[in-house]
Amino acid sequence: MPHTSSHLMRAYAPQPVSFIRGSGVHLWDEQGVEYLDAIAGVAVTSLGHAHPEVTAVITEQAGMLLHTSNVFRIDWQERLGERLCTMSGMETAFFCNSGAEANETALKLAKLHGHRKQVAQPKIVVMENAFHGRTLATLAATGNPAAQHGFGPLLPSFLRVPYNDIEAVRQAAAQEPGIVAVLIEPVQGEGGIRVASPDYLRELRTLCDQYGWLLMLDEIQAGLGRTGAWFGHQHAGITPDVMTLAKALGNGFPIAACLARGAAADLFSPGQHGSTFGGNPLACRVACTVLDIMFRDQLQERAAVLGARLLGGLQEALSDHPNVISIRGQGLMVGIELNQSCGELVRRALDEQHLLITVTRDTTIRLLPPLVCNEEQIDDIVVRISRLLSPVTRYSVHSSKS
Numbered sequence: 094m095p096h097t098s099s100h101l102m103r104a105y106a107p108q109p110v111s112f113i114r115g116s117g118v119h120l121w122d123e124q125g126v127e128y129l130d131a132i133a134g135v136a137v138t139s140l141g142h143a144h145p146e147v148t149a150v151i152t153e154q155a156g157m158l159l160h161t162s163n164v165f166r167i168d169w170q171e172r173l174g175e176r177l178c179t180m181s182g183m184e185t186a187f188f189c190n191s192g193a194e195a196n197e198t199a200l201k202l203a204k205l206h207g208h209r210k211q212v213a214q215p216k217i218v219v220m221e222n223a224f225h226g227r228t229l230a231t232l233a234a235t236g237n238p239a240a241q242h243g244f245g246p247l248l249p250s251f252l253r254v255p256y257n258d259i260e261a262v263r264q265a266a267a268q269e270p271g272i273v274a275v276l277i278e279p280v281q282g283e284g285g286i287r288v289a290s291p292d293y294l295r296e297l298r299t300l301c302d303q304y305g306w307l308l309m310l311d312e313i314q315a316g317l318g319r320t321g322a323w324f325g326h327q328h329a330g331i332t333p334d335v336m337t338l339a340k341a342l343g344n345g346f347p348i349a350a351c352l353a354r355g356a357a358a359d360l361f362s363p364g365q366h367g368s369t370f371g372g373n374p375l376a377c378r379v380a381c382t383v384l385d386i387m388f389r390d391q392l393q394e395r396a397a398v399l400g401a402r403l404l405g406g407l408q409e410a411l412s413d414h415p416n417v418i419s420i421r422g423q424g425l426m427v428g429i430e431l432n433q434s435c436g437e438l439v440r441r442a443l444d445e446q447h448l449l450i451t452v453t454r455d456t457t458i459r460l461l462p463p464l465v466c467n468e469e470q471i472d473d474i475v476v477r478i479s480r481l482l483s484p485v486t487r488y489s490v491h492s493s494k495s
């Protein structure tokens with residue numbers, strides 16, 4: 094399908110398939126072909142496609158009230174703020190429309206926190222291979238030179254260290270007195286499914302307390318049950334000072350949140366931050382319903398059970414595969430790293446296995462199935478991935494003989 098004839102900016106290179114309908118873990122294209130969705134719109138549709146209760150609440154609220162503006166109190170926003178704070182141990186919430194915007198909010202909080210401490214040039218510690226978004230500030234926080242290329246000069250507020258390396262953070266602390274916060278994903282998603290060790294997160298918490306830094310967790314991809322806990326940092330038994338959420342919060346309806354507590358809870362005064370669409374009645378009511386369903390069906394527990402099944406199944410099926418370097422993950426965030434570029438597998442998975450996957454960091458297959466999968470569907474993902482990867486074996490054996 095020639096992309097050049099389109100009037101879309103070439104920010105993406107989409108696959109030629111276009112889906113017109115979904116239900117649960119399945120999607121159908123224009124020809125009526127059924128696909129199994131192992132990526133959930135990149136960790137967005139955790140409740141599956143066209144969830145009937147989500148559809149019903151969107152329909153009902155759309156018939157009542159979409160938007161009024163933050164000039165006025167918004168009841169559903171207050172309720173959602175209370176819900177999220179109760180489930181996370183946070184104290185205050187700010188609502189916006191995308192993950193990047195939530196992280197922008199967190200970064201502004203870090204700067205305010207620094208200036209309150211009389212730090213003239215506040216610095217934020219960020220990680221190698223991090224992904225925090227595409228706006229200018231979140232791009233600067235992102236640890237991917239290819240994504241940053243062409244957009245300099247970048248915001249100079251960041252200090253980058255290796256992930257899962259507490260000594261590197263200690264060294265940064267000793268060298269840079271201007272540090273005011275650490276921003277980190279509990280599991281790096283775009284970065285290739287890398288899980289922060291619980292000890293490392295606990296040590297980060299201790300360092301932040303010691304220096305008066307804000308510990309800011311980007312839970313946009315890992316949060317809301319996906320890793321087998323409501324939030325990824327809960328595996329380490331810590332509470333952050335700031336946490337951002339987006340992706341699964343509206344099950345596809347755009348909404349994001351920045352939550353804060355303690356020193357970070359009340360840094361904004363009126364006029365310092367805002368968002369026209371942020372926290373509108375429709376988005377907030379949808380998110381309340383999403384949380385209702387997640388709690389009622391205990392989907393964080395399901396993610397733990399299904400994630401163990403997926404990881405175990407893949408390890409059993411692929412442990413001897415000559416091209417597989419590592420199979421890793423937490424809950425329903427799973428990565429299969431190969432010893433070669435494998436971007437073309439996305440297309441082949443669609444064509445040959447009718448399976449939706451993504452590839453990240455060029456060599457890692459990423460699986461983020463909906464949390465509402467059943468056991469058979471998880472096993473089906475394993476079977477389709479095994480079939481998908483078997484020709485790679487043949488290719489590899491063949492080429493090594495020639």
Ligand SMILES: *Cc1c(COP(=O)(O)O)cnc(C)c1O
Pocket residue numbers: 190191192193194196224225226227278282283311312313314315339340
């Ligand atoms: C997707 C993602 C973002 C960016 O979210 P957008 O809604 O695309 O702006 C930020 N951080 C993480 C960890 C993400 O996975």
